[in-house]
Amino acid sequence: MALETMGLSPMEAFAIVGVAGVGAQWIAWRFRMPAIVLMLAVGLLLGPVLGVFLPERDIGPLLEPLISLAVAIILFEGGLTLNFRELHDAKSAVLHLVYIGAPLGWALSALALNLIAGLSWEAAIVFGGIMIVTGPTVIAPLLRQARLRARPAQALQWEAIVNDALGALAAVLALLVVLVGHQNLGGGEALWHLVSGVSFAVLLGLAAGGGIVAAFRRNLVPEYMKVPLLFVTVLAAFTGANAILHESGLLTVTVMGLLIANANLPSYSEIHRFKESATILLVSGVFILLGAGFSFETLRLLDWRAVAFVLSVILVIRPLTVFLSLMGTALPWQEKALIAFTGPRGVVLVAVSGIFAEQLVAQGIADGALLVPLSFVLVVATVVLHGFTLAPLARRLGLTSGDKPxxxxxxxxxxxxxxxxxxxxxxxxxxxxxxxxxxxxxxxxxxxxxxxxxxxxxxxxxxxxxxxxxxxxxxxxxxxxxxxxxxxxxxxxxxxxxxxxxxxxxxxxxxxxxxxxxxxxxxxxxxxxxxxxxxxxxxxxxxxxxxxxxxxxxxxxxxxxxxxxxxxxxxxxxxxxxxxxxxxxxxxxxxxxxxxxxxxxxxxxxxxxxxxxxxxxxxxxxxxxxxxxxxxxxxx
Missing domain, CATH: 3.40.50.720 (NAD(P)-binding Rossmann-like Domain)
Structure with missing residues (x-):
């Protein structure tokens, strides 16, 4: 039971988030523990267990924008790692996981949500779209810990970052379809809203990334201002895209990062290293906020169906999606198996599902309220499972560099x-x-x-x-x-x-x-x-x-x-x-x-x-x- 406290000031809350997040990462590194699991556990301990830090109470209205902006910067940094020159023999696998895996995963997830979790088709197609994401906030620390070989690591990383943006857009598309049936919104109007929003997001990402590249190449920005300018541009582009189409900012910052990564800028290494450090801080903070902000009361909305659904996602849907997607590729079975049984979900799933859950409930779709507890249970289950099993599984399949120096x-x-x-x-x-x-x-x-x-x-x-x-x-x-x-x-x-x-x-x-x-x-x-x-x-x-x-x-x-x-x-x-x-x-x-x-x-x-x-x-x-x-x- 949580302890009653007087609450924290925002400054004290930010200090606790920083110390707890970075401290958990250091302890995980020192004792070779899964960092994501430890950060989530620390968040749960500080929040619903002890009541020392409750984001809704101590940060209030700043919570949602903080998480959204953190996710935007994390995705941008992820886009910076997507250099086409480094893809090489993983290119075929990545294309299959995006072009085939994303829609197939959407369909299979929606089917499981309806038949196993018991959600209505309206809630199932919305949540199924969000479930495409495999969490770059989780994949990066897991890959760092497991020391995977280049090709499977690249496939997992590219899939996570690209499908993160696509999953949010798939959920937006599904939500628009639902709104057409519940509001006086024509199909043509909804389609135009989606197409124009996605087009604007892509063009904005290209324009922002292209502007940064041109400015850096022409020496219009001094070295000490390059990273601050990047931060400001990322936040502005993300916010601008979201103003046109909700959650399309994820696509904007991914496109922006992808363009800069492949522009061969002289300052790229320094920019990437600084952004990588910032991402570690943000990932730490986001998972502390995620754990601390959870309420055990929402778990009462779930029953045995939720457990069956999570098991079906991990043991059936993810493996089936990957094996079907990678048919015809040159990947050996060991790499296919590793990718198939590695599908952790992250903070984007919880954040986006919370937003869409409110809109579904507002339209009279009662089981939309189940999206938040289902997403949290899925995140916890996959983070804990893959946090402890990815490295041993990769070693068993011979896909790591080994433990020897x-x-x-x-x-x-x-x-x-x-x-x-x-x-x-x-x-x-x-x-x-x-x-x-x-x-x-x-x-x-x-x-x-x-x-x-x-x-x-x-x-x-x-x-x-x-x-x-x-x-x-x-x-x-x-x-x-x-x-x-x-x-x-x-x-x-x-x-x-x-x-x-x-x-x-x-x-x-x-x-x-x-x-x-x-x-x-x-x-x-x-x-x-x-x-x-x-x-x-x-x-x-x-x-x-x-x-x-x-x-x-x-x-x-x-x-x-x-x-x-x-x-x-x-x-x-x-x-x-x-x-x-x-x-x-x-x-x-x-x-x-x-x-x-x-x-x-x-x-x-x-x-x-x-x-x-x-x-x-x-x-x-x-x-x-x-x-x-x-x-x-x-x-x-």
Whole structure:
């Protein structure tokens, strides 16, 4: 039972929403829990359970516009991720899920609502249209947690964002059909209202997006004003479209984001990263508001039919819709199965159904009141189910990058090759990238995975499964390029996972760079040339596993002159940084180190150097001999 409180001021309410939402996301990340589930649970705890924060009481009339504007910005940011250049082999699946899946899902959902949930046909076709949406507010955090491979992740993300706007418009169309039968509104007038509203929404999105692109390309907007201008334009376009046709603003902001994403703007990366951060804040807040604003009293309107309906949606309607839609595509059955059993609903479903429920009840359709509790139960059921099952299901189907750590080494050299071999002994997935084919010869000879091309290129975005690698070492012979790579990929992989070999003259004041540029230095402060010199002197990499009997102290005693470089645990790789605490290494961890030459070391550096200069045609690796010389941007 909720506790009686005096209520909160709007400022206190906003503070609670922010702290609870972001705090729930951090706890979910820290303890590897589904973030969406935790945010919803925190919202329910603060609202209907404890009564600490009740949106209707503490925010009042601001609640609905806040959620609407938040959803608009979330959808716009989602549109920014829909870059056609990145779609590639997922294009066919996305088109089928939109063109076939959306109308098929609408029809099947309406049928289930009528036959199973017991809704009238009028309420069923309206709610069936809204059920097309699969929730970009939910999909993005789930994909981030599950670390899916590129193609199924792209299919789910594109479907969620595009169908979110289409679902709202389908519900608008269905509502207009209902109003024609209950009001003195002609069919032609209703059709004109819909067509003109949708056309205006699309044109407004194109105009707003095109205006932004033109202004940015002609340098009419300074850098510091670009993100604020985007925010204002998104809100204005969303509000303007909704003024003509309710909920058509969702289509406007999606079109706007899609246009900007494919305009190849120089500032796109910075814009997208800022919008991504804003979206995380908004998703957190929206789910706290959603949970806190729910009333358990509305559940009394439901009976066993609601449970049967939710089960039919998850186990029958969604799988049937996906499998029928994806017939004829080249997707393997594993990817089809994953998409079929992943259909979480989000805040858009609840927000839009609440609006349309009021209009249906106002027209004398009593069971329209069931839309809100049905939508909430469906959201909770799918969020909880997919929050806990998506990652395990994807692993079972072999569609994730796995839980083992992965490292990208930028720069091909003997140092990179031997380090990669030592890391692979510790079960770390390693990729060596270099735009110079000759520098990759030693990696190719050793049978290592490599990428021939610039790791920052657009080709790399589609050829390299970045999600399979959670750390990067920039170790080319070009210090400026190392710094560029570490700085550019830092936001994607996380600053704490970006490492860089020490730059030449780094300790000289005039060469020192700000802390926000480049990656973290490895302990020892050696440059690439110094590491190569050690290898030429006979030093070698060694992978040592710690046990209960052989702990870090024993390793130090046995190898007093060793240079520890990296520590590998079951799911994490970290290089030993300056001041790093190697003493925290526990049994089961593996230490990657450089060992000095000893009497038994008979490996000839000269032989290796000679082998590295051999032409590709004389290397023993059959894969290399068969590889076309003109190939560029290929991952092996």
């Amino acid at each position: 992965g490292l990208i080494i930028v720069g091909g050299s003997q140092f990179s090759t031997e380090l990669a071999q030592a890391l692979e002994k510790a079960e770390v997935k390693v990729l060596i990238a270099d735009p110079n084919r000759r520098r990759l010869l030693s990696a190719r000879k050793a049978g290592l995975h490599y990428y021939y091309g610039d790791i920052l290129s657009e080709a790399a975005e589609t050829s390299v499964e970045f999600i399979a690698y959670n750390a990067l070492l920039s170790a080319s012979d070009n210090d400026a390029y190392n710094t560029l790579v570490a700085t550019d990929l830092g936001p994607e992989l996380g600053r704490n996972a970006i490492w860089q070999v020490t730059r030449e003259k780094e300790d000289v004041a005039r060469y020192t760079l700000p802390s926000q540029l480049g990656g973290k230095s490895i302990a020892g402060g050696r440059t690439l040339s110094q590491y190569l010199a050690l290898l030429d002197e006979g030093w070698s990499f060694r992978t040592t596993r710690l046990t209960d009997e052989y702990r870090i102290e024993a390793w130090r005693e046995a190898s007093p002159d060793a240079i520890p470089l990296a520590l590998v645990t079951r799911d994490k790789l970290s290089f030993i940084s300056e001041g790093g605490r190697l003493n925290e290494a526990k049994p089961g961890a593996r230490i990657i180190s450089l060992m000095p030459p000893d009497v038994s070391a008979s490996a000839s550096r000269a032989d290796r150097a000679t082998a590295s200069l051999l032409p590709a045609s004389r290397l023993p690796d059959a894969r290399v001999a068969a590889e076309p010389e003109a190939a560029s941007g290929a991952t092996i």
